[in-house]
Amino acid sequence: MTDYVTIAIPKGRILQDSVALFKKIGIDCEELLSDTRKLVFENHEQKMRYMIVRATDVPTYVEYGCADLGIVGKDTLMEAEKDLYEPLDLKFGYCRLMVAEPVELSSKDDPAAWNNIRIATKYPNVTEKYFAAKGVQVELIKLYGSIELAPLVGLSERIVDLVSTGETLKQNGLVEVETIAEITCRLIVNRASLKTKHERISKIIEGLEQHI
Amino acid sequence: MTNPACIEAPLPKGVSDFLPETADKITFIADSIHRVFELWGFRRMITPLLEFEDVLALGMGDELRSKTFRFDDRQTGRLLAIPPDITPQVARIVATRMHSLPLPHRIYYSGRVLRQAQMQSGRSREIFQSGVELIGLNSPEADAEMVAMAVEVLKNLGFTGFKIDLGQVDFYRGIMDASGLSPAVQRQLQEAISKKEVTAVRSILEAAGAPDSVKEEIALLPRLYGGREVLKEAARIAGNERSRRALENITQVVEILDIYGVADHLTIDLGEIRGLDYHTGITFEGFVPGIGEAVCSGGRYDDLTAKYGYPAHATGFAFNILALLASMAKRPEVEASSSRDFLVFNRKDERREALEVAQKLRSLGFTCARDIIKRDFESSLEYAKKMDIRMLLVIGAEECAADQLYLVRVADRRAIAVGKQELFDKGLDLKFDLQGENHG
Numbered sequence: 118m119t120d121y122v123t124i125a126i127p128k129g130r131i132l133q134d135s136v137a138l139f140k141k142i143g144i145d146c147e148e149l150l151s152d153t154r155k156l157v158f159e160n161h162e163q164k165m166r167y168m169i170v171r172a173t174d175v176p177t178y179v180e181y182g183c184a185d186l187g188i189v190g191k192d193t194l195m196e197a198e199k200d201l202y203e204p205l206d207l208k209f210g211y212c213r214l215m216v217a218e219p220v221e222l223s224s225k226d227d228p229a230a231w232n233n234i235r236i237a238t239k240y241p242n243v244t245e246k247y248f249a250a251k252g253v254q255v256e257l258i259k260l261y262g263s264i265e266l267a268p269l270v271g272l273s274e275r276i277v278d279l280v281s282t283g284e285t286l287k288q289n290g291l292v293e294v295e296t297i298a299e300i301t302c303r304l305i306v307n308r309a310s311l312k313t314k315h316e317r318i319s320k321i322i323e324g325l326e327q328h329i
Numbered sequence: 330m331t332n333p334a335c336i337e338a339p340l341p342k343g344v345s346d347f348l349p350e351t352a353d354k355i356t357f358i359a360d361s362i363h364r365v366f367e368l369w370g371f372r373r374m375i376t377p378l379l380e381f382e383d384v385l386a387l388g389m390g391d392e393l394r395s396k397t398f399r400f401d402d403r404q405t406g407r408l409l410a411i412p413p414d415i416t417p418q419v420a421r422i423v424a425t426r427m428h429s430l431p432l433p434h435r436i437y438y439s440g441r442v443l444r445q446a447q448m449q450s451g452r453s454r455e456i457f458q459s460g461v462e463l464i465g466l467n468s469p470e471a472d473a474e475m476v477a478m479a480v481e482v483l484k485n486l487g488f489t490g491f492k493i494d495l496g497q498v499d500f501y502r503g504i505m506d507a508s509g510l511s512p513a514v515q516r517q518l519q520e521a522i523s524k525k526e527v528t529a530v531r532s533i534l535e536a537a538g539a540p541d542s543v544k545e546e547i548a549l550l551p552r553l554y555g556g557r558e559v560l561k562e563a564a565r566i567a568g569n570e571r572s573r574r575a576l577e578n579i580t581q582v583v584e585i586l587d588i589y590g591v592a593d594h595l596t597i598d599l600g601e602i603r604g605l606d607y608h609t610g611i612t613f614e615g616f617v618p619g620i621g622e623a624v625c626s627g628g629r630y631d632d633l634t635a636k637y638g639y640p641a642h643a644t645g646f647a648f649n650i651l652a653l654l655a656s657m658a659k660r661p662e663v664e665a666s667s668s669r670d671f672l673v674f675n676r677k678d679e680r681r682e683a684l685e686v687a688q689k690l691r692s693l694g695f696t697c698a699r700d701i702i703k704r705d706f707e708s709s710l711e712y713a714k715k716m717d718i719r720m721l722l723v724i725g726a727e728e729c730a731a732d733q734l735y736l737v738r739v740a741d742r743r744a745i746a747v748g749k750q751e752l753f754d755k756g757l758d759l760k761f762d763l764q765g766e767n768h769g
Contacts, residue, residue: 119490119618181451182621204551206528306525309616309623312492312596315555 121164122310122317125184127172131302134209135188142324176201176305185310185318191300192279195243202311204322205304208329212281214243216295219268222275223292237267238277247277247297265289343446343454350667350717351654355457357666358486358653359439362459365482366437369474371461374436376418382410387636388417390606396444413444416645417633419462424639432465432641453651460627460647464634467642469578472611472629473585475646479615479625480591486653487660488617493594494554496601496612496628497579500563501550503571508543518547523602525551542568554598557583563599575610582611604628613646620656624649668717670757671697674709677725686724686734686749695756713739719757 126135126149136146146167148158158167168184175189176197192214194203216236218226231251237258238244248255260267264278265285279300280286280293304325311318340346347355363373382399389397398411412418415438423434439459446452461478463471476493483491501522505515514537521529530551534544546566553559560580567573579597586592604612604626612628627646634641657663671690675683683699690697698718700709706723713721719739726735729746736752736759737744743761752759 180621182619202525203529204525204527206526303526307621309621311554312494312598312614312616313490313618315492315596319555 119313121159121166122186122314122321123166123168123184125168125170125175125178125187127175127189128169129172131172131188131190131210132169134207134302138207138209138325138328141328142321144321173197179305179307182307182309185307185314186321187305188302189305190279190302191298192240192243194303194305195298196240198242200308202306202308203303204306205325205329207302207304207325210300210302212279212300213293214240214277214297214300215280215293216275216277216297217265217280217286217291217293218275220290220292222268223294226294228294234275235273236275236277237264237273239264240277243297244277265291341454342448343452345453345455351658353667354654354658354663355650357663358650358657359457359459361485362482362648362650363437363439365478365485366459366461369435369461369478371435371437374419374422374438376412376415376422376438376440378411379409380412380418380421382408384421385410385412385417388420388633389414390604392606393444396446398443398445411443413442415440415442415458415460415647416462416630419464419645420630420633420643421637423462423464423641424634424637428639433471434462434464436464437461457650458647459650460645462643462645464643464645465641466644467631469581469611470585471642471644472582473589475627475644476582476586476595476613477589477591479613479627479646479648480589480594482648483594483615483617483624486657487662488656491594491615491617491624492596493591494596494598494601494614494616495579495582496598497575497610498602498605498608498612498628499575499610500567500572500579500599501602501605503569503573503575504546504550504567506571507569508539508547510537510539510543519602519605522547522550522600525554525600527551550600553600554596556596559597559599579611607633611644615648617653617656620652622649622652624652624656668719669698670695670718671720671722672700672709672713672716672718673697673722673724674700674706675724676727683724686722689753690722690756693753693756710737710739710742722752 126132132149136149139146144163144165146158146160146165149167149169156169168178170178172189172193175187176194176199178184179187180199180201188207190210231253233254233256235256235258236244237260239260241257241259244257245255258267258273264276267273267276268291269289277297283293286293304322306318382397386394393413397413399408402409419436419438427434437460442456442458443454444456446454463474476495479493514533517533518530521533527548531548534547549566553563560576563576567576583595586595601612607630608628609631610629613626614623615625617624625646625648629644631642634643673683673687687697687699700712710721721737721739723735723737728744729735733746733748734752735744736747738761745759745761747759
């Protein structure tokens, strides 16, 4: 398998955008879009292998070298803090990592006066770092989904979550108060792979760069 | 199958018990590395497992320091540390105990260190290191010697297609010094460059309002990797004296490596700045196909021994033996390292002959164990198979004459009757021809 290049891609919207992007540089992986439960796909002609994994697992597979390349959102990378190369911003999958709170709270709230606040989030590492840099003490509650629910039922006052259109926030009576980071998808590369498969991987990076 | 009589004896995460089969392989790999170190004239040093934390910390960067296991010393009340790396220990010993000896020192070590790891990352907290330090030389030839040894080890271990990735941290430092950017911006850039995040580097430069010439230089850093052409590209952009000297230095090292004939294995990465708080010149890491992490790493650290009061130029590197093991465990020659030669099985009531034959085989250099348990032939053969022993040597077997021994090859159960002298003369080279019996 060492002469193959393996790419880890998460399911969903990112997968579609990725397949379309790879097609532009002559890498055909439309098979990934077919309705199947297969997790690994191989293209013997092009010596390529594809793995479908959960977004949060992409950095792990790539850090260990099970995949040479991966496609994943910057939010996941910021949270995972793995030792990886991130040579390309693929520009798709745009959204923002935000601090949000209920409308009523927001009307009389002053972010500059925040201290010892309680936040529910899928991103405890990023949140902790962000507030530490601001000198604000936070208490974190790690959740795995439907973060917007937390302030409605009094689990936390505020949340840190990804926002793309803002529709979910709006429907749940929340407003954005601060932007932590703008998020797009990244091409990530295993450190050893970039050196041992330098020519093939550089070609892919340079090729993709022309199309974003 | 669980054993209900077993007491529950859990281990802390990130450490392992290595059973004989794996331990043999680790020994095989470590011995092979040490042989190369010795051939290049290096001498072993054995460092202690405990140090005073404040003393050890003098020789460690912040990251390594944060990964150190620390606890109180009941005897002195001071903070103790289990070393997370052996190099600072070697630096301390050279500076304090060997300062009156002539330079250079060629020292090698082999041992285990402990480092804290992220929870549930599957990373071992115990690291098996075998490495060298070459102290007292500033010459590019010393740096090249490190790289040439790393290549020799990897070749001896049977690797092909591996790469040694060379960096020179002073090239980066020169560019940053000359840029006039604030330390805060430089810190942001350092992180982005180490991840090769081209777009982040550009936007940081943009936000900092850096002049165009600086922007062009720095924005190129994440892409300054590849073959030798990188050096030319770097020469084109490097305007400052320090970076130019760094380039000249790495070029000289590459030229010396040409003489060693290892150029095929080199890649160059001038954007590689891991260990920036520690290294002062050439750095390198070794990568083998199929393994996601470096199998060896090292470089120049001219400031280290001075922290213990004895300034000296120095370079060195270490292998991560468990990373090597992961990629080699299935190779035939490594598998073979965990097998043994003879198991002596006695059918006679009298034990003298069995013990004498076993002693003679050992004196000839064969590994030889005695099956002391009284059991039948099949059980003994089964035991030999499980224990990865090549030959079962039966004393007093019915199948052979009184002055002969009966030798059974465990893998295929083929057997021959053989005279003692013939066995001692030929050992494992004895021919099991097709006329031989097959116990199967």
